[in-house]
Amino acid sequence: MTLKIAVPPLSPMSAGRLRPMIVIRILLAAAALCLVLSPAFSADRLRLRGAVTVDADVLTLADLAEGASGAAAEAPLFRSPALGESGTIQARRIGEAAKRFGLALDLAGPAQVLVTRAARRIEAAEIETALRRALELRHGIDAGALSIVHDGAPPALVVAPDVTAPVAIEELSFDRRSRRVLALATVAPTPSRPGASVRIGGSAIELVEVGGLNRALNRGETIQAADLAIERRPREGLPSDLQADAASLAGRIARRPLSAGAVVRTGDLGKPEIVARGDIVTVFYEVPGMTLTLRARATEAGAQGDTIAVLNVQSKKSLHATVVSPGRVAVSAATPGPLARLAAQTPSP
Secondary structure, eight states: OOOOOOOOOOOHHHHHHHHHHHHHHHHHHHHHHHHHHHHHHHHTEEEEOSEEEEOSSEEEHHHHEESOOHHHHHSEEEEOOOTTOEEEEEHHHHHHHHHTTTOEEOTTSOSEEEEEEOOEEEOHHHHHHHHHHHHHHHHOOOGGGEEEEESSSOOOEEEOTTOOOOOEEEEEEEOTTTOEEEEEEEEOOOSSSOOEEEEEEEEEEEEEEEEEESSOBOTTOBOOGGGEEEEEEESTTSOTTBOSOGGGOTTOEESSOBOTTOBOBTTTEEOOEEEOTTOEEEEEEEETTEEEEEEEEESSOEETTOEEEEEOTTTOOEEEEEEEETTEEEOOTTOHHHHHHHHHTSOOO
């Protein structure tokens, strides 16, 4: 038996009212379907990373893009840059590699990926420290007084971040007369990482600490701490009579005119004179249980610690005494004779 249902035909007016409603329903259904399918469609696409730092020799899809998994993620695709270097890989090339695994890239991502290879860079200062230490141990040179002048650009070493061995100096040679030094600086490898080495060629210059003047000084002028620049200079070419303790020069008196920039020599500065020529001074002679004093006139000027000549103004006899303080000089116990005679010749008041 066949069931037949008679459907009355729609009038032109009814059809006109229903047609827009059907269209709206179809559009809404299509939009809902797009919302449902869109996440699933996007999940199959890889999103490129803008910049990455890697520590391996090769790059994988997982390094370059988010969303890769399984064998596709770990498959090697490109070589990494050299240690410490950077480079870019175009999205087109990454997309071609992803297609081999049935994967696609999100076209809204970056046009390229910046790849940086992680590394530990050992600069010239660390290498020079190792070289100076080797010169001290093997050739007896004071490492603190050496400066290394390289033939070319200062050397550097680049190793993987987990290679932590110190710099070692090998094949060291040193000529004392020419100061030439040659060596090989190395960093030992690990079981899984290579080491590194660099040749060193240059000169080992011996430095000394000197006091240089920041301004010109006139004779008799007192030098202040701000007038001095304590610096290290190559010993070669410097005068042999350099002032040894440059840090203690403040408060000294210029014995002659000195120009700005000059290094201070032994005879350039002296202690301030606390006894002037012609001053009346008290001469002291002390031994256990006795102190002998008399008054005299200084015939020479002197600073503290200087030995000057003094004259008994009444007896006109003289002797040498050490300046102790302003207006006071002393005769040592080793030479009591002259003082005793000087005192004996002094008329009683």
